[in-house]
Amino acid sequence: MDRSDTHAGFNRKAACAFGAIALSAMLAATCTGCSTTSNDGGNASADDAIKAVYSHNFVDIDGAKTDAVIVEYADAVKADSVSADDYQVNDYALFQSEQKGAAAFERGSADTAGSIVDVYVNDTCDVSENGGTDSGKYVVIEVETDYLLAGNTPAYTKTTMAGVTQVGEVAAxxxxxxxxxxEKCNYTATEQEKFNREGESQGMETVVATDPDYMLFPELVSNENWKIGEAFKAVDCFSEYTGEASSFDLTYSLYVPDLSDADKGHVAVALHILDAGSLGEDPMLTLTESxxxxxxxxxxxxxxQKTIVICPQVPEEQRSSNDYVATSEVNTAAWELLDSVIAEYADYVDTDRIYGTGQSMGGMTLMDMAAQRDNxxxxFWISGSQWSNCYNKDVASEGQVARTPENDPNTFIGDYANDPNYENWYYQIxxxxxxxMNCEGDAMSHGLWDYTDQYFAAAGANxxxxxxxxxxSLDEQNAAVETLTNQNTGINVNWASFEGGDHMSTWKYSYDIKAGFKWLVQQTRSAEMARDKVAxxxxxxxxxxxxxxxxxGSGTLGLNSAFYTPQGADECYSEGWxxxxxxxxxxxHPEEKKQGGPTGK
Structure with missing residues (x-):
């Protein structure tokens, strides 16, 4: 069978519709397992000939995404015997298309997302830039990835699901x-009851779980420069939620580029902290959620800029910041981890170039850290995040204890312990x-940065x-970042707003704009120290x-800033409370209940 002829005649929309039918049947009864034994001699059924199914994945702006489904056979398959007509795939995009239709996608088409775009044979369990090999044990089914999922970024354990049904004949x-x-697949799908925070049933939902042994992440797991799931022993870490210090192992991942003598003194360090949507013990969560x-x-x-990258994984019970301007023991642990990595690579690190990136909870934690050790x-490049002043943390959220140099010496080390300005966040940063970067539709981040803008303007800074x-277009957005950051207002605080959108969309949009990284790695600590604060x-x-x-003549010293919720301004904790x-x-207002509590959950 000639491959070019079959590609020309393949109806992708029809194949997608077929996939929806197959997926519905699968949800009623979980598909067969990942591996089987070989059937020797004569003709064979694909049920026996297919040994395993893998998803080949990358991290897109909307999280982990499958770009190919790889089918492993017991025997080498002839390339000229396979075509797109011989296979039907199930993947997360098709699953979402069936569940929600067009509403599942912010960009792209529900008719084509996740559908087959190419089929070829390879002699390794990987995609090929050259169209594969004449024969091999792996049939690679590349799928459409030109779409953007709507809403929250799902966990990679869901989005890497892959199933295959061989619907034609192939030759080995x-x-x-x-x-x-x-169908042969790499996942299970079960119906489970869903509950809200109050324990009330919200009906049934389909829970997908991919077997980690059958998902491939070449840019992460196969990259020797990444050390994934390391354990850092954090000691005496103070939590504003409890007012107590604790010691624990903080899971993290570390990217170290290839280093040589020529790199000594020239390598940057970046601390990236995830958002609360991917809390947990699995270090792959923070590596794939943005x-x-x-x-x-x-x-x-x-x-x-050659850069060492640190990515801590924050557990649910230790979420690093809440919406009441307080942080957990992870705050101290992040400092200890950062200090440790800088010390380990001291010969290479340029301490003028320590950077922070993060979204939502992670960006909030970094903004707090910005004031704890001045300059x-x-x-920093943060997305969907904010911070502010809170001089009365014990009032703000049910007995929280403010972090100080006295109760957290591991954060406020050395001369930083003698700086009284950390409480006046606006002045300090x-x-x-x-x-x-945030979205106009994100009431919390956008609302609080609007206040910040007003305070700076009142103090004579823009x-x-x-x-x-x-x-x-990305060209237009990259140019917009360059224009924004070259306004030369006398300070270097830059605020980009996306029209519309919502909180969870922000980091999808942000990290697609590579000019943000270009701007960030040009910044230095020495430039900050040479610049006056806004007196x-x-x-x-x-x-x-x-x-x-x-x-x-008003400043922000002594100001308790307004609090915001995702729904808007908090009436109890309004500006100047x-x-x-x-x-x-x-x-x-005795009928109102305080939302959040010490952990912000």
């Missing part, structure tokens, strides 16, 4: 392999190199600002006049 040597009678870690390790970014970092559509921000907070304008105002508000 002098043997004919007949069509399958059942594109930032693989971007940092990419040739494109490493060619701009330690050379620059006013000389930092910061690029923040944050560079720009807004554009995330649907603009007016260190004046006491004087409030607003009757028109709503900030009183002339005091312990007395909180007591009065709660007395007047």
């Amino acid at each position: 040597g002098d043997k004919t392999i007949a069509a399958s009678t059942k 594109q930032a870690p693989v971007d940092w390790a990419s040739d494109e970014v490493q060619s701009l 330690f970092f050379g620059g 006013s000389d930092d190199n910061i690029l923040v 944050i560079a600002k720009a807004t554009w559509s995330p649907n603009d 007016g921000l260190n004046n006491p907070w004087l409030g607003r006049d009757e028109s709503g304008a900030i009183v002339t 005091t312990p007395e105002s909180v007591v009065a508000y709660k007395a007047a």
Whole structure:
């Protein structure tokens, strides 16, 4: 069978529809296991001839994504005997298309997402840039990846699902392999009851779990420069949630580029912290839930600045920050881990170039760290994140204890223990190199950065600002970042807003814009230290006049900033709240319950 002829005649939309039918049947009864034994001699059924099914994956802006399904046969298959007509695949995109239709995708088509685009044979369990080999035990089925999932980024254990049904005949040597009678796959799919935070049933949901032995991540697991799932012994780490210190093993992954004598003193270090959507023990979660870690390790970014990349994995019970301007023991542990890596590679590290990237919870943690050690970092790029002032943390969230140099000496080391400005976050970070991105539809991050912009402006400093559509071309968006960061306002705090969108969309949009990395690795600690802080921000907070304008001469010293929830401003903890105002508000609104609590859950 001529491969070019069959490709020309393949109806991708029809194949996708067939996949939906097959997937529905699979959900009713989980597909057969990943491996079988060989059937020797004569003709064979694909049920016996197929040994295993693998998903070949990469990290896209919407998380882990399958770009090929690889079918392993017991015997070498002839390349001229296979075509797209011989196979039907099931993958996460097809699963979402069946479950939600067009609503599953922010970009791309539900008719084509995840469908077959090419089929060839290879002699290794990998994709090929050259169209494969004449024969081999692996049939590679490449699938459409030009789509963007809507909503939250799913865990990689879901999105790497892959199933295959051989629907035609293929040849292996002098043997004919007949069509399958059942699907072979690398995952299970079960129906489970779903509950909300209050324990109330939300009906049934399909839970997909991919076998990790049958998912391939060449850019991560097969990359020798990545050390995935290391354990760091963190000692005496203070939590503002409990007011206590603890010691524990912090799981992390580390990317170390190839180093030579020529690199000594020239290597940057980047600390990347994940968002709360991927909390857990599995270190692959933080490496796959956003594109930032693989971007940092990419040739494109490493060619701009050789960088060691640290990616801690935060467990659910230790989420690193909450929405009430407090952080857990992971805050201290992150400092200890960062200090340890810098010390281990001291001959290579340029301490002028320590960077932080993170989204949501991770970016919030980094923004808190920015004030704890003034000008330690050379620059930050954060997405969907915010921070602010909270002088009364014990009031803000049910007895939280504020982090101080006295109770957390491992964070406030050396001279940093003598800096009183860490509580006035706005003043402390006013000389930092910061690029923040959020969506106009993200009430919390966008709302609090709007306040930050007002405070800076009242103190005589202008944050560079720009807004554009995330649907603009990447060339246009990269140019927009360069224009934004070259406004020369006298400070280097830059705020980019995406039109529309929501909280969870932000880092999908952000990390697609590589100009952000280009800007970040050009920033230095010495440039921050040479720049004056915005002195007016260190004046006491004087409030607003009757028109709503900030009183002339007002800074942010002593200000308890407004709190925001994902739904908008918190009426109890409005701008300038005091312990007395909180007591009065709660007395007047006894029906309202405080959301979040010490851990922010």
